[in-house]
Structure formats: C-alpha cells, structure tokens
Amino acid sequence: MSDTSPHNKESIFPPPFVAGKHDFHSITEAICGVVEKPLNINWILALGVAGTVMAMLFASIGYLFWEGTGIWGLNNPVGWGWAIVNFVFWVGIGHAGTLISAVLFLFRQKWRTAINRFAEAMTIFAVICALVFPGIHVGRVWAAYWMLPIPNQMAMWPNFRSPLLWDVFAVSTYFTVSLLFWYVGLVPDLATLRDRAKSKLAFWSYGLFSLGWRGANRHWQNYERAYMLLAALATPLVLSVHTIVSFDFAVSVLPGWHTTIFPPYFVAGAIFSGFAMVLTLAVPSRKLFGLEDFITIRHIENMNKIILVTGTLVGYAYAMEFFIAWYSGSPYEGFAFINRAFGPYWWAYLAMVSCNVISPQFFWSKKMRTNLTVTFILSIFVNIGMWFERFVITMTLHRDFLPSSWDYYAPTVYDMSTFLGSFGLFFTLFILFLKFLPAVAISEVKGVMPQADPHWEGYAHAHHAVSNAVSNKEAH
Amino acid sequence: MGHANTFNEDAKLPEAAAKRAQTIALACAVVGLGASFGGGLLGLFGGDAKELHHQFYFSWLTAFFFFTTLSLGGLFFTILHHLVRASWSTGLRRIAENLAMNIPLMAACALVLSMGFGDVYHWTHIDPAKDPIFAVKEPYLNVGFFTIRAVVFFALWAVLAFFFRKNSVAQDGAQSAESASAFNFKMRRLAPLSMLAFALSLTFFSFDWLMSLDPHWFSTMFGVYVFAGTVVALFATLILSVLWLTRNNAVSTDTLTIGVFHDAGKLMFGFTVFWTYITFSQYYLIWYANIPEETGWFMHRAQGGWEHVGLLIAVGHFILPFWTIMSRHVKRNRFMLGLVAGWMLFMHFVDLYFVIMPTHHHHLHLHWLDLTTFVGVGGVFLMGFLFWCKRDALVARKDPQLTASTGYDNV
Numbered sequence: 008m009s010d011t012s013p014h015n016k017e018s019i020f021p022p023p024f025v026a027g028k029h030d031f032h033s034i035t036e037a038i039c040g041v042v043e044k045p046l047n048i049n050w051i052l053a054l055g056v057a058g059t060v061m062a063m064l065f066a067s068i069g070y071l072f073w074e075g076t077g078i079w080g081l082n083n084p085v086g087w088g089w090a091i092v093n094f095v096f097w098v099g100i101g102h103a104g105t106l107i108s109a110v111l112f113l114f115r116q117k118w119r120t121a122i123n124r125f126a127e128a129m130t131i132f133a134v135i136c137a138l139v140f141p142g143i144h145v146g147r148v149w150a151a152y153w154m155l156p157i158p159n160q161m162a163m164w165p166n167f168r169s170p171l172l173w174d175v176f177a178v179s180t181y182f183t184v185s186l187l188f189w190y191v192g193l194v195p196d197l198a199t200l201r202d203r204a205k206s207k208l209a210f211w212s213y214g215l216f217s218l219g220w221r222g223a224n225r226h227w228q229n230y231e232r233a234y235m236l237l238a239a240l241a242t243p244l245v246l247s248v249h250t251i252v253s254f255d256f257a258v259s260v261l262p263g264w265h266t267t268i269f270p271p272y273f274v275a276g277a278i279f280s281g282f283a284m285v286l287t288l289a290v291p292s293r294k295l296f297g298l299e300d301f302i303t304i305r306h307i308e309n310m311n312k313i314i315l316v317t318g319t320l321v322g323y324a325y326a327m328e329f330f331i332a333w334y335s336g337s338p339y340e341g342f343a344f345i346n347r348a349f350g351p352y353w354w355a356y357l358a359m360v361s362c363n364v365i366s367p368q369f370f371w372s373k374k375m376r377t378n379l380t381v382t383f384i385l386s387i388f389v390n391i392g393m394w395f396e397r398f399v400i401t402m403t404l405h406r407d408f409l410p411s412s413w414d415y416y417a418p419t420v421y422d423m424s425t426f427l428g429s430f431g432l433f434f435t436l437f438i439l440f441l442k443f444l445p446a447v448a449i450s451e452v453k454g455v456m457p458q459a460d461p462h463w464e465g466y467a468h469a470h471h472a473v474s475n476a477v478s479n480k481e482a483h
Numbered sequence: 484m485g486h487a488n489t490f491n492e493d494a495k496l497p498e499a500a501a502k503r504a505q506t507i508a509l510a511c512a513v514v515g516l517g518a519s520f521g522g523g524l525l526g527l528f529g530g531d532a533k534e535l536h537h538q539f540y541f542s543w544l545t546a547f548f549f550f551t552t553l554s555l556g557g558l559f560f561t562i563l564h565h566l567v568r569a570s571w572s573t574g575l576r577r578i579a580e581n582l583a584m585n586i587p588l589m590a591a592c593a594l595v596l597s598m599g600f601g602d603v604y605h606w607t608h609i610d611p612a613k614d615p616i617f618a619v620k621e622p623y624l625n626v627g628f629f630t631i632r633a634v635v636f637f638a639l640w641a642v643l644a645f646f647f648r649k650n651s652v653a654q655d656g657a658q659s660a661e662s663a664s665a666f667n668f669k670m671r672r673l674a675p676l677s678m679l680a681f682a683l684s685l686t687f688f689s690f691d692w693l694m695s696l697d698p699h700w701f702s703t704m705f706g707v708y709v710f711a712g713t714v715v716a717l718f719a720t721l722i723l724s725v726l727w728l729t730r731n732n733a734v735s736t737d738t739l740t741i742g743v744f745h746d747a748g749k750l751m752f753g754f755t756v757f758w759t760y761i762t763f764s765q766y767y768l769i770w771y772a773n774i775p776e777e778t779g780w781f782m783h784r785a786q787g788g789w790e791h792v793g794l795l796i797a798v799g800h801f802i803l804p805f806w807t808i809m810s811r812h813v814k815r816n817r818f819m820l821g822l823v824a825g826w827m828l829f830m831h832f833v834d835l836y837f838v839i840m841p842t843h844h845h846h847l848h849l850h851w852l853d854l855t856t857f858v859g860v861g862g863v864f865l866m867g868f869l870f871w872c873k874r875d876a877l878v879a880r881k882d883p884q885l886t887a888s889t890g891y892d893n894v
Contacts, residue, residue, distance in 0.1 A: 019664040019883050021568070246760060258771040265772045268703035270764040323682065327703040334690075335701045336619035337776065371675070 024118055024455045027300040031453050038445050039203055041296045050442060057434035064428025067421055068143055076146050078421045085404045085416040090144040092397040093426050095252055096280070097137035098178060099393060102245055103281025104130025108188060109241035118309055120451040121301040125440070126285050127189040132436040134182045136429045141174070170254035177251040181244050188237045194220050195230065195450040249277040256400060263343030263403040266331070272324035276393060279317035279363070282310050283389035290383045292441060301447045304377050311376040314389060318367030325364065343403055351415055352402050359399050362392020494738070494878040500731035501873050508865035515859025519543070522852050535852070540599035541843040542852040546860040547596065548692060548839070549832050551589040553864070555685060556717025557582025558640055561647045562681060565674035571746060573888035574739050576879050578724045580651055581871040583644035588867045590637040592860055600626065606698035616699055624695055632691060636684045643677050652875045654882060663881040685710055696842040700780040704765040711758035716831040718751035719824035726821045734877050738889050741815055748814035751827065759801040784837060788847030792837050800830040832857070
C-alpha cells in the first residue's frame, strides 16, 4: 500500500495504530511492565495527595451527616445547589468511556483499543463520584434507601412518575453494565498478569479474577460473543443515562429547563466533557508510564476531533435554546435566557460559553490538535466549562416566578470541600487502577497489529504494515 | 494488490436499463404533474372546486419536502464520507452525490408553492397588532426574509452538491494514484465547514417550511427531528439504489458488496432508533410538562382520525423496522432489506404527512392530489437522478480508498 502515495506528506490512509517497532511480546512487556515494576516514589506521592483530598471529602460528608444540609449554600428558590451540579458533572464524565468502549466498538473504530480500558475505568470511578451526591443530598441519609422501591409495611413508595427515581435506575444500571463490560474485557489481560506473576499474592489475586482463562479457542469465542453483546447493551445506555438526567430538568414547567432539545444536548455535552477528561488523564499518564507507542498522537488527534464535534453540537443547542426562547414569544422563556446571559450570574454564562464553545474552536487547526500542551490545557478548560454549564442550568432557579422570593445562591466552604474532595476520590481510584491493572487492553491492541492479520507476510515485509487499517482487505 | 487502478469495471448505467427507468420516470412526471396541476387549476374556478386549490398546495408541499430530504440526505452522506475519512462507503459515494445534484430541481418545485404561499402559511396574513405572540416573531417570519433564507439555503446546498460532485468526477480522470488522492484531500478540507453550514441551514429550513405551518408552536428539537428522518430516508434510498444498480449489472456485487449493503442496513437501523429517540423525547417532554402553548400541536394531531396516523408512525417507523432489521440475516438479504427500505421511505412520507397535513385538515382526509403530486414530483426527481447517474461512472473509480471499500465485509 505504501506505493500508492509515497510522495505525499500525508497518506490517504490513517497511520498505524501502534507506533514504534513492536511485536506481541514487546507489547505485553511494555504494558505489564507498568504493573510489575516496584512501587516508585512518585506514584506513592501522587496517591498520598489524592488520598488526602479524598479524606477531605469524607470529613465534609461526616460533618454534613452530623449537621444537615444547612451547611450548604442552599436557599429557598435554589433548593438544588452544587450537589446536583456535581452529580450531573460526574455522570457526564463517565459517558466518554462507554462511547469509546461500546459505540466505537460497534462502529469498528479500531483506534479505540488503546484508550478503551482506562476510559472505562474512568467511567466507573466517575459514576461512583456521581452517586455520592444525590445520596448525601437527601438530608436524612439513614432514609436514603427510600429511593429504591422496596416493599414496606408503611406501603410507602417513591414516585414512579418522577425522573429522579428513573435516575436511580438509570445510573445504577449504567454502573452495573459498565463494570461488567470493563471486567469482561479485563479477563484475558488478568490471565496474562497471572501467568507472569512473581509473587504468590499476585498469582492468587490475578488468578482468582481471571476465571481460569487459558486462552483456549472456546474461551475466545465465548469472550468475543459476550463482549459484542455487552457492547450492544451498553450503547443505548450512552444515550439513556444522560437523557434521564436531562429529564430531571426538562419535564418541569420551568422556563430555561423545559425545552425539547435537552436530551440529545445533554448527551452531546456528556460525551464532550468525558473526552476532555480522558485527555486530561491520558496526556500525562502516557508519558509517565511510557505508553506513547500505544496512545499515539493519532489517538489524541481523534479525541480532539470528537471534542470539536461535540463542543459544536453543544454550541448548536445553546443557539437553539436562545433562538426559540425569542421565537416562542413567551416572556418567561425570554427572561430566563436574558437573565442567564446578563443577570447576576453572567460570569458563569460567560465561562460556560467561552470554555465550551469558543475554546474547542482551536481544534480546527491540525497543529493545535496534535500539540500535547494545548490539548491538555484545553481539556481542562472544557472540564471547567461543562461544570459551569450545569451550574448555569441549575441557577435558573434563583429568579423564579415570584420576584419577592428571588435570591442569590453562593456556595459555602463545605460545598467546595465536598466537590474538591470528590476529585480526591476519583484520582485515588484512578491511581490505584494504573498501578494494579493493565491500563491498555493488551489482547485488543495485539488484535489490531498488522501481525494479527492471517495474511501478514512476516517481518521482512513489514512495510506493508503502514496501512494496517486496510491491509487485511487488500492482502488477497 | 493495493494499487488504485485495479478497479477495471466500467460502472456505467446500461443503456437498456436507463431507457426503461427514464420512460417510467417521464410517465410518472407527465401523469402526476398533469393530474396535479389540472386539479389545482380546477380549484381556481371557485365553487366546490376551490378546496382543490388549497389541497394542491398542501399536497405539493408534502411531496416537495419528501424529495428534498432525499437530496439533502445525499448531500449529508457525501459530506460525512469525507469528514470522517470513511473508506467503506467509497463505493456508495457517487450515488449520494447524484441524489444531492437534484437540489436545483427541488428549488424549482419550491417555486410552485410561491403561488399559493398565503394558502399554506397562515402567518402571511396575521395582523401583528392583533396577535401579540406573532408580533414578536414577525421580524423573522415575514415573506421577504423567508424568501431570502430559502434562496440562500438552496443556493448553498446547490453549490456544495456541485463542488463535491465536480471534484469527484474530475478524480475519475486522474492518471495516477497521487493525483487521485489530491482530490480526496481537497474534498476533505471543505467537509467540516460544509457540515456546519448544512446543519444550520437544515435546521432553519425545517423551522421555516414545517414548524411555521403552526406559527405559534415551537420546539428546540424540531431541526434534529427533521434531520433524523432525513437520514433514515437517505439510507433507505441508498439501499434501493444499490439494489437497482446491481440487479441491472450497472455495478457488480464485487464492488457494492454484501458487506457494504449490510452496513448501510446497520446505519439505517441505527438512525431509525435515533429518529425514535428524538421523536419520542420531543413528544414526551411536551406531554409531561403539559404547557398549553406547546401541547396544541400534539392535541391537534391526537384527534380527528390523526391519532391513528400517529399510532401507525409509532408502529411502522419504529417497532416494525426495529425488530426486523435488528437481525443480521435480514440485513444481509437483498430482498428483505430492500423491502424494509421501501417501507421506511413510505413511513418517512407518512411522518411528513403527519407534520404538514393536519394544518389543513382537522380530520384525517386522504386526497387523490396527495398521490398525484407525489408521483409527479417523484417522476421529476427520478428523471434528475437518472440524468446524473447516466452522465458519469456510478462509482468513484479512481478513489484510492475504493479497494478498501470493494474488499469490505464486516460480519
């Protein structure tokens, strides 16, 4: 294939999935090496910092349980504050993982193999962080189980017509399926770690979770089938979870909340923020753990393109909301949006639009998309912007239909320590994951190598590998 | 192996097949347009026939919009192909380009509506002083600005369609693989901005031509809703076109393989679900909130016989195709998938009918003009499509990615 366009700077076909001169063995070595190397001081330090921040979360929650939600900045029109903002923020982060692992799998986007493992891990940890917030927001935490429809002698049930209840189902289903999907994908790699284990403890623990995997033909057949089914089951979840989350707002009769574009707009925003978080994590970790050959510039660039697309979709939704608010001729709709952009929270609106709509526009340039520093900085901007988006939406409450009850919401130090602390929880889990599990799916990456092609002509003909995206179609 | 010039097929539409199709298209156009214009003109004489005149414009709008979405779908597919640098769909590219080339024809069909514009769009004769809700949107919704937007949209789409097809056909004459890929790069460069322009223009086109039929009603989702239906109809059209071309040996099944066919089916399935998601969300949020200024549109369509059409759409546009094309066997069976594709086109028409016609008939009232305008505009559309199909090769023969497309199969 290399002879079709040898003189072009850029080939018509995409670059290979794995950079450098790798064979199957060197891939195993490179990825397992991260896990098998002795603990290094930087890792311990990072875990220490994350753990300390996490301790702040638990301390804040402890005080909240003791004192009640009065320690937060909630007031009368704004009955939902940072807790719902943080919940939606964290649930949204998770979506990129599911999109990468399930949707891109169904679309046969083979570049996903390098990033799906830790994007899925990110999903699970983000959903854990998300679930904390509605759980502690109920006030009387000892009654939190009332969120579940459990038959009881008081014949008391949650409101089945409330999207808040559907959230309980949607998010817990999402968590369960994501966890299963992640685990099924891990099984062959856990077996690899088991087989290479030097210590008894490692041998037994990896052995326990690798479920007796021996890499037999039958194992692979069942595995592929299970993986495919889970991908098909997880795909609707990418849409449904954030759709239900958007229903929390959109089924109401509040101007600024009730608008029909909310479901796909929330989903696009979730994927947008999720990819930003994947990049925030991937850019430093590929360097720290020497995974640059697997998470290549091509992967970074592809993710930046998705950020540009979803950021533009979110911008489209903002534009539609504004246009229809005016077009509807409803004075309340009009007021809600004017108040968002020019009211007391104008700075939040400005932060949202600049981070979510303006900042991704840099990615129109290939130079920017392939620049790691720019990518890292912009990914943080997007994270900030998407948090502000949920803040802006929630703060629509601060001026309700009755001007005498208008108020200004400001967070307290406990709001902040809880939110900051949730990052501690997230990073603690993530840092542990990087050290104890293979951060890149070993078996899947091998599957997209040119060597995995039954028609591969051997190392002597390795230049054919350049177009491995299509090589298996052309080799006959 | 891997050389761009291994593709030796002529990929020309055989004369006999073209003649036969053109005769049918011409017959449809003549009979359909003749009957429709006859009916419409009869209405001018007033009396009992006056209703025919109104009916003509509403039926025309439905048929016009239906076939315009097929062209727009073709344009969307063309842009998307270059935007995501797909290789599997290279074999389908030219068909989509040919569909998009009908935009100028559809603009001509739009002109027919201008004569009965006031009959279709009631906001043309609302007095803003008496209608405070309309007074707000009057700066947007007035005949002058509407016309400007319509001209801009059709001009934009026509320019895009011409740009992509011109470069695509020019590539057919490329002497080397390098000069061929230069065209790919050129088209890829324009794809992102084209997609942005397409998204915005389709949104406001659907606001203008469909949503404003009820000038008080609004939904932020409406543009996405029309887009979703458009894409389903596009894949249905592509599938039927592939079937027709391969049956007539215009393109061999080695080029448009069962794998390509299968994947077009998967995408039709995917977008059917997407359409359902969008349509349901729009309905559901309005139903749940139950705010009078929004519910009117659905109330109107939930009575007078229209509720049966709504039910038909729920079953026919979602439940039936969902359970049918979910199966891999159906997607890989040319006859079965062709059948479902035809059905989806029919449902797309019903869907548009459900949006447009209740504005005119408070009670479900099928009219013979619905059929004749459809046949007439359809005949015109088909003639245009065949013209472009006959003109050049049916497959982008020199595209270096074609080898990836022809050997393509995903099981």
